[in-house]
Amino acid sequence: MHDKISTVAVVKCGSYDYNMVKNSVARGIELAVGIDNLIIKGQKVLLKPNLLVGDPPEKCVNTHPSVFRAAAEILISAGAVLSYGDSPAVGGTESASRKAGLFQAVQDLKIAEADFKTPVEVYFEKGVQNKKFTIAKGVLDTDIIISLPKLKTHAFEKFTGCVKNQFGCVPGVRKGEYHIKLPDAEDFARMLVDLNLLVNPALYIMDGIWAMEGNGPRGGIPRKMNVILVSRDPIALDATVCRMIGLDPGLVPTIRYGSEAGMGTFLEEEIKLAGDKIEDFICPEFDIDRSPLKPFRKSGFINFARNRLVPRPSIIEKKCVSCGLCISICPTAPKSVNWRGKENENPPVHDYKKCIRCYCCQEICPEGAIELKKPLIRKILSISKGLRMV
Numbered sequence: 001m002h003d004k005i006s007t008v009a010v011v012k013c014g015s016y017d018y019n020m021v022k023n024s025v026a027r028g029i030e031l032a033v034g035i036d037n038l039i040i041k042g043q044k045v046l047l048k049p050n051l052l053v054g055d056p057p058e059k060c061v062n063t064h065p066s067v068f069r070a071a072a073e074i075l076i077s078a079g080a081v082l083s084y085g086d087s088p089a090v091g092g093t094e095s096a097s098r099k100a101g102l103f104q105a106v107q108d109l110k111i112a113e114a115d116f117k118t119p120v121e122v123y124f125e126k127g128v129q130n131k132k133f134t135i136a137k138g139v140l141d142t143d144i145i146i147s148l149p150k151l152k153t154h155a156f157e158k159f160t161g162c163v164k165n166q167f168g169c170v171p172g173v174r175k176g177e178y179h180i181k182l183p184d185a186e187d188f189a190r191m192l193v194d195l196n197l198l199v200n201p202a203l204y205i206m207d208g209i210w211a212m213e214g215n216g217p218r219g220g221i222p223r224k225m226n227v228i229l230v231s232r233d234p235i236a237l238d239a240t241v242c243r244m245i246g247l248d249p250g251l252v253p254t255i256r257y258g259s260e261a262g263m264g265t266f267l268e269e270e271i272k273l274a275g276d277k278i279e280d281f282i283c284p285e286f287d288i289d290r291s292p293l294k295p296f297r298k299s300g301f302i303n304f305a306r307n308r309l310v311p312r313p314s315i316i317e318k319k320c321v322s323c324g325l326c327i328s329i330c331p332t333a334p335k336s337v338n339w340r341g342k343e344n345e346n347p348p349v350h351d352y353k354k355c356i357r358c359y360c361c362q363e364i365c366p367e368g369a370i371e372l373k374k375p376l377i378r379k380i381l382s383i384s385k386g387l388r389m390v
């Protein structure tokens, strides 16, 4: 049981102007924990940004370079020995960070690239969903991790917050194996909670200055939220974001299971907000799916019901440039999305009988050309219950 008060620093930051960001991140760290309580001189610290893919900062897909640089400079000044890394959906850490604008800070501040290519099998006794993980070696070679998530929507787990950010600690194609084994979003969330407990970041600094709403985590629309959030408690931080965007934290499975696992709290009475007033960041119009997740099981009636209840990925042909990235990332064998004729000539097509609804194709599409469509029966049910449709 979580039995103490968690502090979440909420700090206003109106732009990515570097000095403004650095002041805000420094203030957030002081409010949440205090740099002297966080870093021991000479300690190895791994910075784990959200580096989904090498998209430029204005697309709001990745942790912004100003936030990355600010955190790095503050930590170096406190005596930390930094490395950084992630496992992007396409390419490696360096190529993605060059395109995402982080690499200048890496060079200027001489931050080492952590080994996110070598997989290491780890046994985790306390795991509920998973007791065995494949982790990037660089994650194990550090003393502490500081996680730098981005505030974004996510088709599979509602939104990409603190807990989800650590999925990048699983190297490369191994991520697809987890989707195959755990096609249900609830099971997947339990695995993410286990993973987070295993790698256990010491602090979370969320970039919410410009967030992403709608068709995230790559194809959505930037939304200015003007906020940086800092906490040691990933559940309290994610729940605070939920309050801002009008999403019931109980609907986010990583929050629910993280709280059950004792990783943190989402109860308002157990969260101490420090810094600026949360009322200044409330955004009820934030475009996110507020309906409950539907179960996805592999067998029996639920499997039959899946195609009638669970949203399906659907290609917007006008937007598709036939790059084939959705096909290459699809983890099923045979592929659940594939060419219908010659490669790279026409938009691919989905086979919904094979599709496990992991939404990796929607996540990776560089054109935002894959959207989630609710099956007709679910729309009718939602309307009859008066739920908000997206």
Ligand code: SF4
Pocket: 315, 319, 320, 321, 322, 323, 324, 325, 326, 327, 347, 348, 364, 365, 366, 367, 368, 369, 370
């Ligand atoms: S990733 Fe997107 S743009 Fe590329 S082929 Fe698939 S749907 Fe089309």
Ligand code: SF4
Pocket: 313, 329, 330, 331, 332, 335, 336, 337, 350, 354, 355, 356, 357, 358, 359, 360, 361, 362
């Ligand atoms: S088609 Fe898309 S949602 Fe379906 S299994 Fe493949 S990547 Fe996942």
